[in-house]
Amino acid sequence: MPFNGSKGESSRSMMKVMLVGDPGDQRSQLKTVLAALAEPQLEIVEGEAATAANLSENVSAPPDATLVMVNGNEEAALVFLQRQSLHSPRPTLLALLSARSAGLMKRALRAGADEILFMPLDPGEATRALLKVSEARWRTERREGGVVISVASLVGGVGVTSMAANLALALESLHQHVALVDLDLQTGGLAVFLNLDPEVTIMPLVRLEQKLDSIQLESALTKHPSGVCLLAAPKRIEEGELVSDITVGTVLDLIRQLFDYVIVDCGDHVDENGVAAWERSEHLFYVLNQSIAAARSAWRFIDLFERLGLTRLEPHFILDRYNPSHPLTEKAIEATLAKSIYARIPADDRTFETIELKAQDLFQVAPHSPVARAMLDLAALVMPRVEPLALQETFMSRLKSAFGTH
Ligand SMILES: Nc1ncnc2c1ncn2[C@@H]1O[C@H](COP(=O)(O)OP(=O)(O)OP(=O)(O)O)[C@@H](O)[C@H]1O
Numbered sequence: 001m002p003f004n005g006s007k008g009e010s011s012r013s014m015m016k017v018m019l020v021g022d023p024g025d026q027r028s029q030l031k032t033v034l035a036a037l038a039e040p041q042l043e044i045v046e047g048e049a050a051t052a053a054n055l056s057e058n059v060s061a062p063p064d065a066t067l068v069m070v071n072g073n074e075e076a077a078l079v080f081l082q083r084q085s086l087h088s089p090r091p092t093l094l095a096l097l098s099a100r101s102a103g104l105m106k107r108a109l110r111a112g113a114d115e116i117l118f119m120p121l122d123p124g125e126a127t128r129a130l131l132k133v134s135e136a137r138w139r140t141e142r143r144e145g146g147v148v149i150s151v152a153s154l155v156g157g158v159g160v161t162s163m164a165a166n167l168a169l170a171l172e173s174l175h176q177h178v179a180l181v182d183l184d185l186q187t188g189g190l191a192v193f194l195n196l197d198p199e200v201t202i203m204p205l206v207r208l209e210q211k212l213d214s215i216q217l218e219s220a221l222t223k224h225p226s227g228v229c230l231l232a233a234p235k236r237i238e239e240g241e242l243v244s245d246i247t248v249g250t251v252l253d254l255i256r257q258l259f260d261y262v263i264v265d266c267g268d269h270v271d272e273n274g275v276a277a278w279e280r281s282e283h284l285f286y287v288l289n290q291s292i293a294a295a296r297s298a299w300r301f302i303d304l305f306e307r308l309g310l311t312r313l314e315p316h317f318i319l320d321r322y323n324p325s326h327p328l329t330e331k332a333i334e335a336t337l338a339k340s341i342y343a344r345i346p347a348d349d350r351t352f353e354t355i356e357l358k359a360q361d362l363f364q365v366a367p368h369s370p371v372a373r374a375m376l377d378l379a380a381l382v383m384p385r386v387e388p389l390a391l392q393e394t395f396m397s398r399l400k401s402a403f404g405t406h
Pocket residue numbers: 153155156157158159160161162163184187189267268320321322345346347348349352353371
């Protein structure tokens with residue numbers, strides 16, 4: 001499969017800006033500076049203060065940010081800012097001032113500017129201000145759904161599938177509604193690990209001609225007794241080729257609307273499907289163990305990840321089968337990677353063997369084991385802090401049950 005990791009990211013980070021000011025040298029210079037910015041990528045629309053108000057209403061998609069030049073006709077620019085600031089929803093308003101005067105700054109801010117920049121526009125300053133806008137917009141978009149967590153590695157057999165499944169079980173045991181997506185399309189290890197025999201897989205979603213809806217998506221899921229829902233990998237190895245990054249993107253955008261957490265097993269290699277998942281992930285867990293091969297691969301992964309330019313996501317490194325007396329210490333691995341280890345899952349062959357032999361899950365087999373505790377700790381790390389109200393309720397219900405009034 002051809003692999004161009006930055007494709008989806010760039011299309012997601014495209015930001016629409018409107019440049020408002022009198023036509024002339026200054027406006028063309030500003031446009032040149034904005035067009036040359038590497039990040040965020042901008043679609044630039046231009047207009048004059050007198051007519052831009054109509055323009056911003058008539059364009060098909062409203063701008064994310066409007067840059068207003070406050071130079072020649074200050075009055076017109078400030079009136080424009082003021083009118084725009086009354087709109088709801090409105091773009092972020094950036095005033096571009098021709099002089100660094102405190103009076104002018106105050107007038108622009110009072111007229112409704114969210115941010116002040118100066119002309120001639122410094123590319124670094126412009127990048128900073130516009131990235132702030134694009135990051136805020138991205139966070140708002142994301143908040144609409146559940147949290148997506150990708151689990152990945154570049155070496156096989158280090159525990160990606162068990163980590164994804166056990167994290168899902170841990171979150172479910174904490175009363176979260178959790179989906180697992182198996183993107184290790186050839187191996188399909190999640191169904192095996194969870195002892196499920198799915199009748200349905202991701203395949204009907206690949207073949208869909210019309211827009212995917214939640215009924216179709218729900219009918220492709222297999223429910224585990226714990227409540228975790230699995231979107232299983234195809235039954236036949238060759239079918240995996242038909243699953244594209246577009247399917248992955250569509251599925252994740254919709255599945256996150258239905259669940260609190262979506263955990264994606266990305267397998268042990270990087271491809272476009274994995275990157276489509278990472279682009280939508282709040283967390284990316286890279287799994288490694290205490291071996292030179294795994295540490296080297298993690299290092300290669302860091303290099304690759306940096307080149308992908310997914311600036312909004314920071315991979316976290318998790319040591320599975322952790323053994324504190326192993327000669328390759330956690331500190332040595334951290335020094336090699338120049339990254340800290342985010343979490344450790346202790347080695348526990350007995351528990352994992354029992355899971356397999358009894359065909360039961362971790363929280364049935366050994367709910368109080370160090371592995372189960374480590375998974376619950378990891379779950380707690382990705383859960384937002386409990387609201388004070390919820391805490392109070394928990395406290396009150398404990399109190400009531402202690403006094404037998406429940
Ligand atoms: N903390 C642990 N302690 C003991 N055994 C473990 C631990 N974590 C995983 N294992 C075992 O290691 C084996 C590999 O785990 P798993 O299948 O999760 O790895 P993977 O990275 O998904 O492998 P693959 O590359 O084949 O998909 C399994 O038999 C699993 O039970």
